[in-house]
Amino acid sequence: MEQPRLVPIKLDNYKPLREIVFETLREAIIQGRLEPGERLMEIQLAEEMGVSRTPVREAIRKLELEGFVVMVPRKGAYVAGISVKDIVDVFEVRAALEALAAGLAAERATTEELEEMERAVLLNYEVSHGKNIDTLVERDISFHDLIYKASRNQRLVQIVTHLKEQVQRFRTTSLALPGRGRHAVEEHKNIVEAISSRNVELAGSLAREHIDTAEQLFLTAMGEVKEKYD
The missing domain is CATH 1.10.10.10 (Winged helix-like DNA-binding domain superfamily/Winged helix DNA-binding domain)
Incomplete structure (x- = not known):
């Protein structure tokens, strides 16, 4: 229906x-x-x-x-329509913020926060095999919120919050792609492992790669490529 x-x-x-x-x-x-x-x-x-x-x-x-x-x-x-440049602009900003947040979390996350991230990954594994995209999107948002919180940078959190609604337009489409939910959770797992090991550089790099992958998948789904704009 x-x-x-x-x-x-x-x-x-x-x-x-x-x-x-x-x-x-x-x-x-x-x-x-x-x-x-x-x-x-x-x-x-x-x-x-x-x-x-x-x-x-x-x-x-x-x-x-x-x-x-x-x-x-x-x-x-x-x-409002969504142009390829709109998409790339938003993903560029989000990739930088996610990398920063993950790096800071690797430095500052408490033991309790690390355990909460690990629990979130396990829970997300369960929902990633289902077909309820709304639930998967909610869990994805919650996971990233844990990293923002652990960054201990309130300005970063405020900027991310302002950007969140624009990101939401893309997140739902990306996670609805076949197999993306499971791969995204695997990427989350790797990010958490890097944060837990206090590897600032790796955590930031993996977080950036995670968003870059989401961007490429979204652009593919839109049937567009970056070269279509200067």
């Missing part, structure tokens, strides 16, 4: 309505239910979610600030 683009919003959530609408639309864009280039009609979206136009309008403005929506003069709001 095909998943609906949007569902009526339940008003029993503690969050403000405008925030719920924003998160609902952002998730629909990330998951591809609202496709790149699709026009966002306030009335239609409001009807689908069972809300007024005001929170939809506010959500669209916020989505524009985060790069998920583009405003076209005299035409309206559209879901």
